[in-house]
Amino acid sequence: MSGTSRRLYGELERDGVTLVQHTTGRRLVDYISTDALHIVLNLEGQAIIFGQSLRLSLTAGTMTVFHRSTDGMFSASRLQPDENHHYLILSAKTSWIQQTFGSKREALHPNLVQILNSGKASTTSLSQVRSMSLAERELAEELVSPPVQTAAAPFWYMAKIIEIFTLHLFTPQTLAGDNLPFCSSIKKTQKERIEKCIAWLKDHLDEPLDLKSLAQSIGCATHYLSRQFSSSTGMTLKQKLRQLRIDKATNLLRDGDYNVTEAAMEVGYNSLSHFTKAFIEEKGQKPSDIIAEHRRNLA
Known part of the structure; x- marks a missing residue:
């Protein structure tokens, strides 16, 4: 079966580190x-x-971390030669690991410390095979399609590679269980990204949703951002924008300084019927009901 191999970053012998996508x-x-x-x-x-x-x-959907020695038995093969296979391999020479992390070797995974100290590395595992988290699956997609301009990609990859190795090589706890620092770091990044999305939407309430501009301001690929936002919030970006618009319109109507048409235009609706429909779907009542409620409270 034919396939492809695509180097995403670096050459192992030249740079000491490489990231390659294989099918x-x-x-x-x-x-x-x-x-x-x-x-x-x-x-x-x-x-x-x-x-x-x-x-x-x-x-499918698993990951592992291991070191291959320069001698001794080693074999790696697909279980079913005819089945589709797709994987990413991030590789680093022992010398690169030594140069990059050797000054803090006392905090590294014990198996890695042994490799760095022995001078004669052995083939050994630093992590049992485990399922990738949703965050790690999304990271894999991001590695294949980085959310930056082509000219910036080498810098983005280098920073991301350092991050990945840092989160996997320090102490065994980073390599097993559900509460991985790796996962926690990604979850923190996701939370910050979602917060930035919502802030951007609030700043552009009266404009049509421009997903490309939003993604560029966040520093993320458009398809990845849409999926991540939906999985994190349970709603699409369009649904969130509508919610924010109607929430603001509600506050404007309750303050009594805007009529329905003015409130609709203030939050980006040019059609009064579309605004009313969206308002009812979000609040379960008409915008005019909010005005009537405000007047009753003043009486």
């Missing part, structure tokens, strides 16, 4: 370099990895 093609073992640490995000298909004291079985 079904050559043998998996051909992509696992020696004397290097590998983080594998297995998006589709199944694979088996064997080495010295290493037995890893990857299924």
Whole structure:
């Protein structure tokens, strides 16, 4: 079965680190370099990895972290040669790990410390195979399609790669369980991104939703931002914009300084009928009911 291999960042021998996207093609073992640490995000298909004291079985939606030595038995292959396989491999030479993180080796994963101290690295796992979280799946998509201009992509990748290694290599707790610092970091980023989205929508209530401009202001790909916002808030960006518009219109009507038409125009509605329909769907009452309620309170 034919396939492709696309280098997203770096060359291992030249830069010490590389990120490559693979689909079904050559043998998996051909992509696992020696004397290097590998983080594998297995998006589709199944694979088996064997080495010295290493037995890893990857299924769709799982990930793992391991180091391959320069000698000794090692094998990596797709479980079903004819099935589709799609995965990302982030690899770093031992020398790059040493140069980048060696000054803080006392805080690193014990297996990695042993590799750095021994001078003769062994094939060993730093993480058992585990399911990727939703945040990690979204990160994988973002790695394939970075949310920055082409000229900025190398800088974005380098920063992201440092972040990923930092969150995976320091202490065993970063590699197992549901409360991963890696996941927590991504969740924090997601929360900040959602907050920025809502702030942007509030600043552009009277304008049609411009998803491209919004995504650029946040620094995120449009399709990724839409999906992330929906999964985090339970509503689409358009639904959130409507909610914010109607909330503001409600406050304007309750203050008594705006009539229905003025409130509608203030929050971006050019059609009074569309405004009234949206208002009823959001509040369960007509905008004129808010004005009547305000007048009763003044009486």
